[in-house]
Amino acid sequence: MGLFDFVKEAGAKVLDAVANPATAGTQIKQHIEKEIGVSDVDVQFIDGTVKVTGNAQTQADKEKLILAAGNIKGVQNVEDAVTVAKPDSESKMYTVKKGDTLSKIAKEVYGKAGDYNKIFEANKPMLKDPDHIYPGQVLRIP
Structure with missing residues (x-):
């Protein structure tokens, strides 16, 4: 729990x-x-x-x-x-900050901005578009 x-x-x-x-x-x-x-x-x-x-x-x-x-x-x-x-390993959780994009988060987490799709796919169906995230939103980071 x-x-x-x-x-x-x-x-x-x-x-x-x-x-x-x-x-x-x-x-x-x-x-x-x-x-x-x-x-x-x-x-x-x-x-x-x-x-x-x-x-x-x-x-x-x-x-x-x-x-x-x-x-x-x-x-x-x-x-x-x-x-x-x-059961499987838990994902990290990330709280979106002002100015964040999935590419920026991917670069920070994975070292490559192009890996943004991993984050997008991990948060479907809650995310409908990789360009629509907002400050305060919490995302799964696999």
Whole structure:
């Protein structure tokens, strides 16, 4: 189990979570199902923290569902209690800063700007276009 930090003011405007905390867990779960396709999870939202429990097939699915839940405006933390059927090594997490591009991040992480596609592919389907990232967004770095 882990606790992941996110920028509360950044992220997708998916929820009425702050306005209606009673339905936020359901809204976040629906968002995870839509974005990642992982449905064997339970989601609770309390005071800016999302608690996710359940099962994921792969480590990548687990990390993507954590990011899908955390990269939502109004979410500050994700508490992870998800088990993985096929464990693998964990990816690094990277918080996008102002002026970052996937190429710039790839150069910093891998030494080659041209490796940006590794990051883009690792963050699909949450990223639809490699040119559309924003400060505060958290990305998987395989």
